[in-house]
Amino acid sequence: MGWIPVALLAVPLLGALLLVLSPRALRGVLRAYGLIFSGVTLALSLALLAMFDYGAPARMQYEADWPWIPGLGLRFHLGIDGVSLPLIVLTALLTFLCFVYLRWGSASGTTAFMSARPRALVFTMLVLEVGMIGTFLALDLLLFFVFFEIVLIPMYFLIGIWGGGGRRAASIKFILYTLLGSVVMLLGLLLVWAQTGTLDIEALSAAHGAGMPRSIQILAFVAIGIGLAVKTPMWPLHTWLPDAHTEAPTAGSVLLAGVLLKMGTYGFARIAIPVLPEGAAAVAPWLGAFAVVGIVYGALACLAQRDLKRMIAYSSVGHMGFVLLGFATLTPVGINGALFANVAHGLITGLLFFLAGAIKERHHTSEMPALGGGMLATMPRLGAVLTFASIASLGLPGLAGFWGEMLALFGAFQPANGLPRGLFLTYMVIGGLGAVLTAAYFLVMLSRITHGRPDPVAGAAAPGHLVPLDDHLIHEPTDERPVATATLPEVRRYDIRGYELAAWTPLVVLILLFGLWPGLLLSLSTPPVQTLLGAFS
Numbered sequence: 001m002g003w004i005p006v007a008l009l010a011v012p013l014l015g016a017l018l019l020v021l022s023p024r025a026l027r028g029v030l031r032a033y034g035l036i037f038s039g040v041t042l043a044l045s046l047a048l049l050a051m052f053d054y055g056a057p058a059r060m061q062y063e064a065d066w067p068w069i070p071g072l073g074l075r076f077h078l079g080i081d082g083v084s085l086p087l088i089v090l091t092a093l094l095t096f097l098c099f100v101y102l103r104w105g106s107a108s109g110t111t112a113f114m115s116a117r118p119r120a121l122v123f124t125m126l127v128l129e130v131g132m133i134g135t136f137l138a139l140d141l142l143l144f145f146v147f148f149e150i151v152l153i154p155m156y157f158l159i160g161i162w163g164g165g166g167r168r169a170a171s172i173k174f175i176l177y178t179l180l181g182s183v184v185m186l187l188g189l190l191l192v193w194a195q196t197g198t199l200d201i202e203a204l205s206a207a208h209g210a211g212m213p214r215s216i217q218i219l220a221f222v223a224i225g226i227g228l229a230v231k232t233p234m235w236p237l238h239t240w241l242p243d244a245h246t247e248a249p250t251a252g253s254v255l256l257a258g259v260l261l262k263m264g265t266y267g268f269a270r271i272a273i274p275v276l277p278e279g280a281a282a283v284a285p286w287l288g289a290f291a292v293v294g295i296v297y298g299a300l301a302c303l304a305q306r307d308l309k310r311m312i313a314y315s316s317v318g319h320m321g322f323v324l325l326g327f328a329t330l331t332p333v334g335i336n337g338a339l340f341a342n343v344a345h346g347l348i349t350g351l352l353f354f355l356a357g358a359i360k361e362r363h364h365t366s367e368m369p370a371l372g373g374g375m376l377a378t379m380p381r382l383g384a385v386l387t388f389a390s391i392a393s394l395g396l397p398g399l400a401g402f403w404g405e406m407l408a409l410f411g412a413f414q415p416a417n418g419l420p421r422g423l424f425l426t427y428m429v430i431g432g433l434g435a436v437l438t439a440a441y442f443l444v445m446l447s448r449i450t451h452g453r454p455d456p457v458a459g460a461a462a463p464g465h466l467v468p469l470d471d472h473l474i475h476e477p478t479d480e481r482p483v484a485t486a487t488l489p490e491v492r493r494y495d496i497r498g499y500e501l502a503a504w505t506p507l508v509v510l511i512l513l514f515g516l517w518p519g520l521l522l523s524l525s526t527p528p529v530q531t532l533l534g535a536f537s
Contacts, residue, residue, distance in 0.1 A: 002062055002063055002064035002065075002078070003064070004044060004047070004048050004051075004062050005048075005062055005063075005064055005078040005079065005080060005137045006064050006078065007044050008041060008044050008045065008048075008088065008092070008133050008137065009078075009130055009133060009134055009137070011037055011040050011041045011044065012037055012038065012041055012095075012126040012127075012129040012130050012133075013126070013127075013130050014037070015033070015034070015036075015037030015122075015126045016123050016126040016127050016130070019033070019119055019122060019123045019126075020123070030118050030119060030122060031103055031118075032103060033122055034099040034102070034103070034122040034125060034126065035096070035099045035100065035103050037126060038092070038095045038096040038098075038099045038125075038126070038129065039096055039099075041092050041095070041096070041129065041133075042092040042093060042095075042096040044092075045088055045089045045091075045092040045093075046089070046092075048062065048080065048085070048088070048089075049085065049089055052080070052085060054523070054524070056527075057081060057082030057085075057523070057524050057525075057527050057528055058081060058082065058527035058528040058530070058531045059081065060079035060080065060081050060139065060202060061079065061080050061081065062078075062079065062080050063077070063078065063079040063139070064076070064077070064078045064079070065077045065078075065139075068140070068143070073198070073199070074140060074142055074143070074199060075140055075143075075199075075200070076140070076143060077138070077139040077140045077143065077200065077201075077202075078137040078138060078139060079137065079139045079202075080137065081528045082524035082525050082526075082527060082528045083266075083269055083270065083339060083524075083525055083528045083529070083532075084136040084137065084266070084270070085524060086339075086343050086521060086524060086525075087136045087259075087262055087266060087342065087343070087346075088133055088136050088137065090258065090259065090262075090343055090346050090347070091129065091132045091133050091136065091258075091259045092129075092133065093506065094254055094255060094258045094259060094346065094350050095125065095128075095129045095132075095255065095259075097254075097350075097354075097503045097504075097506065097507070098125065098250075098251040098254055098255060098503075099125070100499060100502055100503045101250065101251065101354065101499065101500070101503045102121075102251060103499070104497075104498070104499030104502075117161065117162075120157075120161070121158075121161075121162060124154040124157050124158055125154070125158070125251065125255075127150070127153075127154045128151055128154040128155060128158070128255065130147075130150065131147050131148075131149075131150030131151035131154070132147075132151055132255070132259045132260070132263065134146075134147030134150065135147040135148050135151070135263045135266070136263075136266060138201075139200065139201045139202055140199050140200060140201060141189045141192065141193065141199040141200075141201060141204075141271065142189070142199050143199075144201070144267075144270075144271070145182070145185070145186060145189060148182065148185075148231075148263060148267070149182055151260060151263070152174075152175060152178050152179065152182075155174065155252065155255075155256065155260065156171050156174060156175045157171075158248065158249065158251075158252040159171040159174060159244055159247055159248045159252055160172075162248075162249045162252065163247040163248050163249060163252070164246065164247040164248075165247070166243065166246070166247050167247045167248075169243065170240075170243040170244050170246070170247040170248070171244075171247075173239075173240045173243055173244070174240045174243075174244045176240075177230055177237070177239075177240040178230055178231060178240070180230070181226055181227040181228075181229070181230030181231065181237070182227050182230075183227075184223050184226045184227050185223060185224050185226065185227020185228065186227070187223050188219075188220045188221070188222070188223025188224035188225075188226075188227070189224060191216065191219065191220045191223065192204065192212070192220050192224075192275060192276070195211065195212045195216055195220075196211060196212065201270065201271060201275070204271075204274075204275040205270075205274040205275055205531075205532060207275075208274065208275075208277050208534055209275065209276055209277050209278055209279075212276070212278075214278045214279075214282070217276045217277070217278040217279035217282075218278070218279040218282045218283065219279075220276055220279060221272055221276040221279030221280055221282075221283050222279070222283060224267070224271060224272050224276070225268070225272055225283065225287070227267075228264040228265070228267040228268055228272065229264065229290075229324075230264070231260065231261065231263055231264035232261055232264035232265055232320050232323070232324065233261070233264070233317065233320065234290050234291070234294055234320070234321075234324055235290055235293050235294035235297050235298070235317060235321070236290075238294070238317045241313055241314075241316065241317065242310050242313040242314055244256060244313075245257065245309055245310065245312065245313035245316075245353070246307060246309050246310045246313065249357070250353060250354060250356075250357025250358075250360075253309065253313075253353040253356070253357065254350045254353045254354060254357075257312075257313075257316055257345075257346070257349040257350060257352075257353055258345075258346040258347070258349060258350035258353075259346060261316060261320060261345075262342050262345075262346060265320065265323045265324070265327070265338065265342055266342070268324075268327045268338075269327065269335060269338070269339060269529075269532065270532075273327065273330065273335075273532065273533070274532040274533070274534075280330060281330065281416070281418055281419070284328045284329070284330055284415075284416075284419055285328070285419065285420060285423055285424075287324060287327065287328040288324075288325055288328035288329070288412070288423070288424060288427045289427070290324065291321045291322070291323075291324035291325040291328055291427070291431075292321065292325060292427045292430040292431050292434065293321075294317050294318060294320070294321035294324070295318045295321035295322060295325070295430070295431050295434030295435075296318075296430060296433065296434045296437065297317065297318075298314050298315060298316070298317035298318025298319070298321060298434075299315075299318050299434050299437030299438050299440070299441060300437065301314040301317070302314045302315050302318070302437075302438075302441035302445075303437070303440065303441045303444065305368075306367055306368055306369060307366050307367055307368070308356045308359065308360075308366040308367075308368055308371075308445070308449070309353070309356045309360070309366045310366075311368075311441065311445060312349065312352045312353060312356055315349070315352075315393065315438070315441070315442075316345070316349055318434060318437075318438060319341065319345045319349070319393070319405075319438075320345070321431075321434070322337075322338075322341055322404065322405045322408045322409075322431065322434075323338045323341045323342055323345070323404070323408070324338070325338075325408045325409075325411075325412060325427060325431055326338030326339075326341065326404070326407065326408035326411055328412075328415075328424075328427075329408070329411035329412050329415045329416060329419070329424065330415065330416035330419065330533065331411045331414065331415060331416050331533075332526065332529050332530055332533060333407055333410055333411040333414075334407065334408055334410075334411020334412065334415070335411070335525075335529045335532075335533065336407055336522055336525050336526055336529055337403070337404045337405070337406070337407025337408040337409075337410070337411055338404065338408055339404075339521070339525045339529070340403050340404040340407060340514075340518065340521050340522060340525070341401075341403075341404025341405060341407075341408060342404070343400075343404075343514070343521060344400035344401050344403070344404050344511070344514060345401075345404070347400060347507050347510050347511050347514075348389060348392045348393045348400060348401055348507075348511060349393065350507060351385075351389045351392075351504060351507040351508065351511070352386075352389045352390070352393060354500070354503060354504055354507075355382070355385060355386050355389060355504075358382065358496075358500060359371065359382070359386075359449075362379075368445065368448045368449060369448070371448070371449055373448060373449060373450070373451065373452035373453070374450075374451070374452050374453050375449050375450045376450045376451065377453075379495045379496075380495065381495045381496045382495055382496050383449075383450040385496070385504060385508070386446070386449065386450060387446055387450055388508065388511075389511075390442040390445065390446055391442070392511050392515070393438070393442060394435075394438050394439040394442045394443075395435055395438065395439070397515075398515050398516060399511055399512065399515035400510070400511045400512075400513075400514040400515045400518075401511075401515075402515060403514070403515070403518045403522075405431075405435060408431070409428050409431050409432060409435075412424045412425070412427050412428035412431065413425065413428050
């Protein structure tokens, strides 16, 4: 059954290649083209989900292992276990939902999908999907690095071509940070290769660092960790993230937050910790320190933001801090929490960026003071979904955002043997403070946007813009400010559309499902985590 992981890569890659080879023949079907190929990829991931052997989630399943560069001993080695399976399905789902959003959003006139290089946009997103899924499938260090890097170029163009007014600076900052981090990570991977003579991730994980001196493990862990931390992103290597999210189009922000950030944290679980356990133990207190600083810093930065997308971007710094804290504990509880938080953050923050994009399309701004407040009165369904996503992100029990952060903090309460417990108890207290601050900035945001009396002038579209109204567009006069009596009914009527409901409903359902039944994910990750942590048992 090794053909399934290969097909997961081949389908979006084939779609991208056909766009290059037959651009004119496919011009008439571009609106549905990406939807078809991403839909087939999602169907394959769901088939994989159905056929996966849940009795042995720690075992690599559906492996494909072929010679790649025989002279160097490199192999095209793919496989899936309980750690990678949820992330593969999450990637396929979010990519498909982005194409749903673009397909029908462009048809109704609310996105610029068909007005700016549509063929290039579909090509870019399909190549991006190849890189994202390949990262979670790869079982060879160099193959992992190749897929890890493939995503950089399409995301650079996604921000730089289809982004906002500051897209050029944001895309350059993104590519420079991530490429520099990747160079350092490559040096760490080559150091592992030089010491062990193999790039096979399965073999390296099973050896648990055997044959590598402690000093070499520490050096390799730091080098690999820096590359992974840039993409996570970990404070203080996070500064590319707010600009990238603010300027990226909605689909770019969803995939950046929902999947690309997970590639960095996945690398800690798949490579850095199991392959370099002595290095992980030496660096773990420092990793925990950076994690909790990121938690508090991200929350305080969110409280200072006026732009909704920028606030959600900074919230990711804090949430990924909890993930890194879970890894730093080097315990099954903490790492299970980190992996759970990975998936929960992808679902919740993906939904938040969908909502932020929808709000910006309606109001032509994401500045919270300019939105006017009272969204629950003017657009009750949109306001209700925004409230749901916000309370899920702040970690309300019963929703998916709660379990990962709670388990990460619990792991810090009793870290692995050899780690300073007093220090990690301090981290747990600081992380708990960060959780309180998380609730504060989301409640402040909701009070500004969804509550209060609606301001019809601030909340209406700016003069001279097209305001969507049901299934047609009205043009407001450009020589005078919008009149309250004319604009308020229009804003009220433009609530959630059908394609938005279709794109957001799966995320809402999964947030509820994993919040009420966390065992669905924890039963998948617990056995492989115990195997990966064999050196600490």
